[in-house]
Amino acid sequence: GAVVSQHPSWVICKSGTSVKIECRSLDFQATTMFWYRQFPKQSLMLMATSNEGSKATYEQGVEKDKFLINHASLTLSTLTVTSAHPEDSSFYICSAPGGDQETQYFGPGTRLLVL
């Protein structure tokens, strides 16, 4: 099946710094990618839809100025958590639809810890 990678797999940063997370589709192109966050023992919450060549679409309640999304190419989307605070500590997961535009392939996730 299709493979989606994320980098880094985990990151620890100080409060106030910015962190960039990359999501790559390794063997297919994705004009759309999705970003989720997941708190321990909780569900995945859709944060935003990343669109190649255009602005991302954010879900209600998600601060677009805090969670900057850039979809620079057909295989790469980045999520930047700006001025991170401890409450931003979470598991961030991206996904991309496969060729059938139905099956979603998820990345392995990035665990962010803000001290």
Next chain:
Amino acid sequence: QQQVKQSPQSLIVQKGGISIINCAYENTAFDYFPWYQQFPGKGPALLIAIRPDVSEKKEGRFTISFNKSAKQFSLHIMDSQPGDSATYFCAASGAGNQFYFGTGTSLTVIP
């Protein structure tokens, strides 16, 4: 607002038993209903999925039952094994491809 409701929150099943997880949705625009399995520290992996035009789909030990009129669907894991112990999420999506996940069920299969 939780678009997809899932139950139970946790489930303990004996090896060889049947695990049943239920989900319900409200948005009739949803037309794709997958189930995902997630191990700790990993991203979700697709198990099985169904569209509303069929009432049941079976793949190996995994079966989805779908009730369109009730807007409910369920996952049945037959002959449950300890290796099935994981968190299971149902999801729903529509035309925009955005997935909305249920709250998850932590399954433990006891040897």
